[in-house]
Amino acid sequence: MGKDGMKPVANNKKAYHDYFVEEKLEAGLVLHGTEVKSLRLGKCSIKEAFIRIEKGEVFVYGMHISPYEMGNIFNKDPLRVRKLLLHKQEINKLTGKIREKGLTLIPLQVYFRDGKAKIEVGLCRGKKLYDKRRDIAKKDQKREAEKDFKIRNLG
Secondary structure: OOHHHEEEEEEOHHHHHHEEEEEEEEEEEOOOHHHHHHHHOOOEEOOOOEEEEEOOEEEEEOOEEOOOOOOOOOOOOOOOOEEEEOOHHHHHHHHHHHHHHOOEEEEEEEEEEOOEEEEEEEEEEEOOHHHHHHHHHHHHHHHHHHHHHHHHHHO
16 A cells, blocks of 8 residues: 555556656546456556547546456456546546647556545647657666766775
C-alpha cells in the first residue's frame, strides 16, 4: 500500500515519452468480478490503451486485463471496452478541450484507492520527433552526470 490508501497496479511509462501531459484526473472503472480479482494480482497492461468519449460517456479501449486463473465461465474478454466513471461536468469539460486544442485522452496508471479500482487519465498533447529526441538527450546527460558524480565520490 502506498500513501493515502493507493495500491498501484499498472503504469504507462510510454505515455510520458510520447505525449506532454497537460492535466490529470481520476476516474472510476466499471469492472466485472473476475476482472477485479485479476487486477488485484497486478495482471493489467495499459501500454496500447486509449480513451474515447462517445455520446456523453467515456470508454477505455485496448486495456488488457488477463483472465483470472481461478475463474471459469465468468471470465470476460481481456481486451473488452470498459466504461469510465466521471461526472457529467468533467466529461463536458474534456470534450470541449479535446475539440478545440487537438488534445487526446491517455490512461496513465491503474490503481486501487480505498478498495476501488481507479484509472488516472491524462489530457495529453502529442510530442513531435524532435521533442522526443530532446528528452532522450536530457536523460542521457543526467545519466552521464550521475555516473561522473559516482566515480568522483568513489575515487
